[in-house]
Amino acid sequence: MFCYKVSGKFSPWRGRIVRRQNSSSAPVEASSTTTLSPALPVTVFSGIQPTGSLHLGNYFGAVKLWTEIQNDPTKQLITSVVDMHAITLAWDPKALRANIRRMFIELLACGVDPSKTVLFQQSQVPQHAQLQWIFACLTTMARLDNLPQYKEKSATQSDIPCGLLLYPVLQAADILLYRARLVPVGEDQVHHLQLAQHTARVFNHHHGKLFPSPQRLPSDLPRVKSLREPAKKMSKSEPDTKSRIEVADSPEQIMLKCKRAVTDFPAEITFDPETRPGISNLLLLYKTIRAMEMDAVLEHFRAKDKVALKEELGEAVVELLRPVRENVRHLEGNLEFVERVMEEGAEKARALAADTMRLVENLVGFRSDVKSVKEMFKKPAKTAVAVG
Structure with a gap:
């Protein structure tokens, strides 16, 4: 960075x-x-x-x-x-x-x-x-x-x-x-x-x-999708701020937004953007941040639930954006x-x-x-x- x-x-x-x-x-x-x-x-x-x-x-x-x-x-x-x-x-x-x-x-x-x-x-x-x-x-x-x-x-x-x-x-x-x-x-x-x-x-x-x-x-x-309406892309102009993770968000804000991200009812974690856009969006984000293949991501979460996925995704995003937040603070000064x-x-x-x-x-x-x-x-x- x-x-x-x-x-x-x-x-x-x-x-x-x-x-x-x-x-x-x-x-x-x-x-x-x-x-x-x-x-x-x-x-x-x-x-x-x-x-x-x-x-x-x-x-x-x-x-x-x-x-x-x-x-x-x-x-x-x-x-x-x-x-x-x-x-x-x-x-x-x-x-x-x-x-x-x-x-x-x-x-x-x-x-x-x-x-x-x-x-x-x-x-x-x-x-x-x-x-x-x-x-x-x-x-x-x-x-x-x-x-x-x-x-x-x-x-x-x-x-x-x-x-x-x-x-x-x-x-x-x-x-x-x-x-x-x-x-x-x-x-x-x-x-x-x-x-x-x-x-x-x-x-x-x-x-x-x-x-x-x-x-x-x-x-x-x-193409990252909205956390609230996963059929739409993530947008700066969306009124609901929980729909997006901003690069200068605090760790607490990031964890909360991931926790409240829309998924669906089936308990198992599967990747299917057409029928399960919400959880697929979270999996794709995790895959991209961790630089993993999707098969490896699915195997990693095979015995875990959606709560674990959201928590681990939040932690990955916090880690990714930490240097960005630090740079923002320095530049603001x-x-x-x-x-x-x-x-x-x-x-x-x-x-x-x-x-x-x-x-x-x-x-x-x-x-x-x-x-x-x-x-x-x-x-x-x-x-x-x-x-x-």
Whole structure:
């Protein structure tokens, strides 16, 4: 687990922006048909909404993967706290400010390393909104109307905000602004990734082959379900806080939430996600935390009951999250460090975004640089960031 505490003090991070030639984000290589050199780092983009504290579902579904990607020399991870997405429905500004800072603290506490990852706040990079507008002008209403998540969320709204409809367009801009080639997304976001692929094709067809076609980055990490409604995924926005284990929960809170987790009536412990989703969710969590095969987990609990399973799961979660809780406490006592990470991350992201937008603005006719667009495409890439 990555930790910022060194000899009782926080090690200051001094990020610097440098230009690096021959990046995988090179405009000349931006066609979706281009074959990448294995020696070039591949850009991976991912984001998370600041709508509440990180929970185990976020940790296993995204953050743990990010900590692995950032240590892969063949990849460059760009991670955004996507606060603009968090206002598509009614929001409280005071709560949003607190949630944004909290999200940075918890991501750092979980091991996201700003010396290896470009970690930034979405709204502090205005090019996201600029590119979204250009993409919105290339996207039809019919295509957006048919997206499953829009249908689901708009069904409960009497007055539907435009932002809810345009949410996937902003998501496409988030990804393509950094010319990302890989995006780790869950099943519920696949349609939005497909929209990003479509948007890249449409832009490239009409204005020039600038954007790669982003592909889904698969993961074998589990999709953690709600402790109260195991048919649903664990969620930050669920009103019932007992439905999720947050990464900064106390040991007492964790044990209580595990104890109250929904299972079912049969006494024996079996794994069957279709007919026994509650107990299967707990078994899958235990398997993942203890790094065991499911057969071994079932054998371990063969002569035990559900009370024992919940107790042992609680103990495993407490042990897993202990360093995270410690890191959270340290970071809460050093908010200047957190602010510096936020500022320097935004600076790096703006540098990357500015390179892409300069090309986009030339291609769509917003500006004319001294050199022709053709010449710009020929020169070496200047969009990669060296972190650390």
